[in-house]
Amino acid sequence: MEKSKTVKLFLLFFIFVLLFLVGFFGIKISSGDQISFNGSYAGASLYDSAKEDYKVDTRQQGINGKTIKSKEVAKENEFNIEAESIISVRINPELIANIKFSKNEEEKLPVASLTKLMTALVVLENYDLNKKITVSKLAMAQEGEQGNLKLGEALSVKNLLYITLIESSNRAAYAISEDIGEDKFILLMNNYSEKLGLKNTHFQDSSGLNSKSYSTAMDLAKLSAYLFENYPLFREIISLKEFDLYLDNGQLHRKLISTNKFLGEVNGIIGGKTGWTSEAKGCFMVVEKNNGSSDYTIHIILGAEDRFLEMQKLINWVNSH
Numbered sequence: 001m002e003k004s005k006t007v008k009l010f011l012l013f014f015i016f017v018l019l020f021l022v023g024f025f026g027i028k029i030s031s032g033d034q035i036s037f038n039g040s041y042a043g044a045s046l047y048d049s050a051k052e053d054y055k056v057d058t059r060q061q062g063i064n065g066k067t068i069k070s071k072e073v074a075k076e077n078e079f080n081i082e083a084e085s086i087i088s089v090r091i092n093p094e095l096i097a098n099i100k101f102s103k104n105e106e107e108k109l110p111v112a113s114l115t116k117l118m119t120a121l122v123v124l125e126n127y128d129l130n131k132k133i134t135v136s137k138l139a140m141a142q143e144g145e146q147g148n149l150k151l152g153e154a155l156s157v158k159n160l161l162y163i164t165l166i167e168s169s170n171r172a173a174y175a176i177s178e179d180i181g182e183d184k185f186i187l188l189m190n191n192y193s194e195k196l197g198l199k200n201t202h203f204q205d206s207s208g209l210n211s212k213s214y215s216t217a218m219d220l221a222k223l224s225a226y227l228f229e230n231y232p233l234f235r236e237i238i239s240l241k242e243f244d245l246y247l248d249n250g251q252l253h254r255k256l257i258s259t260n261k262f263l264g265e266v267n268g269i270i271g272g273k274t275g276w277t278s279e280a281k282g283c284f285m286v287v288e289k290n291n292g293s294s295d296y297t298i299h300i301i302l303g304a305e306d307r308f309l310e311m312q313k314l315i316n317w318v319n320s321h
Helices: 002-025 112-126 157-166 170-180 182-195 217-230 232-238 307-319
Strands: 085-091 097-103 132-134 154-156 242-246 252-257 269-277 281-289 296-304
Touching: 085 217, 085 307, 097 217, 097 307, 112 157, 112 170, 112 182, 112 217, 112 232, 112 269, 112 281, 132 170, 154 157, 157 170, 157 232, 157 242, 157 252, 170 182, 217 232, 217 281, 217 296, 232 269, 281 307, 296 307
Parallel strands: none
Antiparallel strands: 085 097, 085 296, 132 154, 242 252, 269 281, 281 296
């Protein structure tokens, strides 16, 4: 009996110490399906161990929700970025992430062709990349001529994925989804969102043209990091400024030109994806290799009139602080 009492007292003391540490040091305890970097969908979230380095004070800049030390506040004349939502996340080789800057990062917004990031994940997880898909009338009816697709031509899933990510072709994205049925494809997109813990994300199409699709800068950063860490083909495709796409018979189908103008032009940029619709405005994800380290940073901008200008401002500011 005395021994049992001692054990109970010890357990109570241990719980008290644990609660004290959680409160004092800000240790985060999380549960549920969250993104991991070992190829599975369970484990520690990218952001469970993230330290938020700084956020802009809403009273001084009007763009975020937490008060911070005055020395860390970006003054409006130093940094004024015109976008609805922003996040910059630096990730080290141990896959610990530091949120370097954020603004409205949990706000649900249309994300235009950044939707194609999830399209890529569904393809990489479920498709035979060598399978041929014939371009249909419905695919050709999609907005935009990127990729120079032609009615009735057959292209491999891999080639269609290159066209989807490099030139942001809505027709290529639709052709991929149509192969298994658009409804089933969209269901898979939303299932993966749930598995990855993207709680503020929902898709209605594979291209991003549907304004009822939405996500957040935070969720897109998680998705981008997951793809970047786990799929070498994704890393390769989004790094290409140009790519000569050849058919099986050796004929050049098209020289693909990336919509990401930063590739080869802005120092350190090793990948990215653009998006734009009238509802979403300019959306942009870039991956930046940090000089002198093995770290990289994922920058996301949503709802910008000039996505390239605002992204350049964000990169410059983050790298100088």
